[in-house]
Amino acid sequence: MINDARVLQPEFIPQEVEHRNQExxxxxxxxxxxxxxxxxxxxxxxxxxxxxxxxxxxxTVERLRENVLDIDSQYVNCWQDYTRFRVLYRILEGxxxxxxxxxxxxxxxxxxxxxxxxxxxxYVVVLDEVDQLEDESVLYDLYRTRGITMVLVANREEDLxxxxxxxxxxxxxxxxxxxxxxxxxxxxxxxxxxRARWGLSEGAIGxxxxxxxxxxxxxxxxxxxxxxxxxxxxxDQRSSDAITxxxxxxxxxxxxxxxRRSTAAKLREHQRALYEILTERGEMNPGDLYDAYRxxxxxxxTKRTVRNYLQKMEHYRLVVxxxxxxARTYRPRERPSRDG
DNA sequence: GGTCCACAGGAAAGATAGGGTC
DNA sequence: GACCCTATCTTTCCTGTGGACC
Numbered sequence: 001m002i003n004d005a006r007v008l009q010p011e012f013i014p015q016e017v018e019h020r021n022q023e024x025x026x027x028x029x030x031x032x033x034x035x036x037x038x039x040x041x042x043x044x045x046x047x048x049x050x051x052x053x054x055x056x057x058x059x060t061v062e063r064l065r066e067n068v069l070d071i072d073s074q075y076v077n078c079w080q081d082y083t084r085f086r087v088l089y090r091i092l093e094g095x096x097x098x099x100x101x102x103x104x105x106x107x108x109x110x111x112x113x114x115x116x117x118x119x120x121x122x123y124v125v126v127l128d129e130v131d132q133l134e135d136e137s138v139l140y141d142l143y144r145t146r147g148i149t150m151v152l153v154a155n156r157e158e159d160l161x162x163x164x165x166x167x168x169x170x171x172x173x174x175x176x177x178x179x180x181x182x183x184x185x186x187x188x189x190x191x192x193x194x195r196a197r198w199g200l201s202e203g204a205i206g207x208x209x210x211x212x213x214x215x216x217x218x219x220x221x222x223x224x225x226x227x228x229x230x231x232x233x234x235x236d237q238r239s240s241d242a243i244t245x246x247x248x249x250x251x252x253x254x255x256x257x258x259x260r261r262s263t264a265a266k267l268r269e270h271q272r273a274l275y276e277i278l279t280e281r282g283e284m285n286p287g288d289l290y291d292a293y294r295x296x297x298x299x300x301x302t303k304r305t306v307r308n309y310l311q312k313m314e315h316y317r318l319v320v321x322x323x324x325x326x327a328r329t330y331r332p333r334e335r336p337s338r339d340g
Numbered sequence: 341g342g343t344c345c346a347c348a349g350g351a352a353a354g355a356t357a358g359g360g361t362c
Numbered sequence: 363g364a365c366c367c368t369a370t371c372t373t374t375c376c377t378g379t380g381g382a383c384c
Contacts, residue, residue: 085369286347305372307348325380326346 001236007199008229010222013058018194019187020056023178027060030176031149034122035068040149044172046157047180050220053153056180057126061151070121079129079316084138088112091125091142116145128153131160132315140168182219189214192224200232205243212245216252227255260333263316271309273297275318275332283331286310 006012017024023045031040045053061073074094081090088111095118125142131154133139142148152175154160161169183191192210205228213231217224231243231251240247264275270293277292278284284292286307294300301309310330313319320333 083370302373303347304349304374308372311349325348325378327381328347 001201001204001241002199002232003201004199007195008225008232010225013055013062014194014198016194017052017056017059018190019183020052020180023052023056023180024060024063026176026178027056027151028063031060031064031124031151034064034071034124034149037122039122039147040124042143042149042172042175043151044157044160044175044177045151045153045180046155046160046177048155048182048220050217050222050224051180051182052221053180054126054128055221057128057151057153061124061126064124068122071124072121073124073126075126075128077128078132082132082134084135085111087127087133087138088115091115091123091148094125095120095123112141115142115148118145118147120147123148124151125149126151126153130154131156136164136168139164140171143168143171183221184219185211185214188217188219188221188224191221192228195225195228201241203242204232204235209243209245209248212248213252213255216256222259223256226258227251230255230258260318263318267313267316267318270297270301270306271313274306274309275313278319278330278332283329285329289330 002008007014027043027045030043034040045057047053058075065071065073072095074091076087076090078087081087092111092115125148127133127139127150130139130152139150139152142150152160152172157177161172164172189207189210192213193207196205196210209231213224213227216227227248231247234247234251235241235243238247243251264272267275273296274289274293277289277296281292286303290303290306293306300306310319310321314321317333320331322329322331
C-alpha cells in the first residue's frame with residue numbers, strides 16, 4: 001500500500017507544485033536578483049492555514065538553489081523558535097556558524113554580530129509563522145543585514161503588523177506580497193491525487209475517495225494530506241489493497257484532529273493541565289479555570305504565569321480568549337469543521 | 341457616582357539552569 | 363568545585379479597565 005511514506009508527511013516538498021504557478025512565479029521574480037549576485041526583495045506570503053504558503057516558499061527557494069551555485073538558505077519556524085536568540089541561532093546554524101555558540105552562555109548580541117560579519121554566499125531565510133515571534137526587532141536586524149533575503153510567512157497581515165513598530169512596518173510595507181486563497185475542491189483533489197501517485201501503490205485510492213477527503217479538508221491541504229496519511233496507515237494495518245469509504249470514515253475525524261493533537265503534545269505539564277480542563281469543561285471564566293487548575297496539579301503556578309500560559313496557547317491556536325477584563329472567558333478552539 | 345472586585349498585561353526582580361573559566 | 367555569564371521562566375508589584383452592587 002505505502003511505497004514512500006515521506007510524500008505523505010506535512011514537511012514534504014514536492015518536485016512539482018499544483019495550482020500555485022502564479023504564486024511561484026511572483027516569488028521567483030522577487031528572488032531573481034540573487035541570480036545576478038544582488039539581494040532579493042523581501043517577500044510576504046499571506047493566507048489561511050493549509051493554503052500552501054510554506055510549501056511554495058520552500059519549493060521556490062529549492063528551485064533557486066538549483067539555478068544558483070553560490071547560495072545558502074535556511075527555514076525557521078517561528079512557532080518553535082520564537083525568541084530573538086533562537087531565530088538568530090537557527091539562521092547561523094544554516095551557515096554552520098554555531099559550533100562554539102552555547103544556548104545559555106553566548107550573549108544574543110554576539111549572534112547578531114556574527115551574522116552581520118557573514119561574508120559567504122547570498123543567504124535566503126524563510127521565516128514561517130512570523131506572527132508568532134516574541135521580539136519582532138529581529139526582523140529589523142535581519143532586514144539591515146547585508147546578504148540576507150527574507151521570505152516571511154504569516155496568516156493575516158493585520159495580525160502581523162499590529163505587533164510591529166512603525167520603523168519595521170514602513171520597511172515591510174514595500175515588500176512583495178503574495179496572497180494565498182484556500183484551495184478549491186478540484187485543486188485539492190489534484191494535490192491529493194499527486195501525493196497518492198507518488199506515495200501509494202497503484203489503485204490504492206480512487207477519485208471518489210480523493211473527492212471525499214478533499215471535501216472533508218475544506219480547502220486545507222495539510223488536513224487533506226493528514227487524512228490521506230491516516231487512511232493509508234489504517235488500510236495498511238488491515239492488509240487492505242485499497243482505501244475504502246469505510247476506512248475513510250474512520251480516518252477523517254482523526255486526520256482533522258491530528259494537527260491539534262500534535263500541537264497539544266508539545267505543551268508542558270501545566271499548560272497541558274489547563275488545556276485538558278478546557279477541553280473537558282468547555283468555556284470557563286479565568287477564576288473557575290484557575291481553581292480547577294489548582295486542584296489538578298501538585299504545585300500550581302501563580303495566576304500571572306497561568307495568564308502567560310493561556311496567552312501562549314491562544315497563539316498556538318489551541319485556545320480562544322473572548323471578551324475583555326471581567327467579561328473574559330476561555331474555551332478550547334473548536335475542531336476544524338467542513339464549514340471552516 | 342463611589343466602591344469593590346476580577347481581570348489583563350507591562351515592568352522589574354528573582355530563580356533556574358547550561359556552559360565557560362580559573 | 364566555585365564563580366561568572368547568559369537566556370529563559372516565574373513571581374511580584376503595579377496600573378488600567380469594566381462589571382456588579384449599593
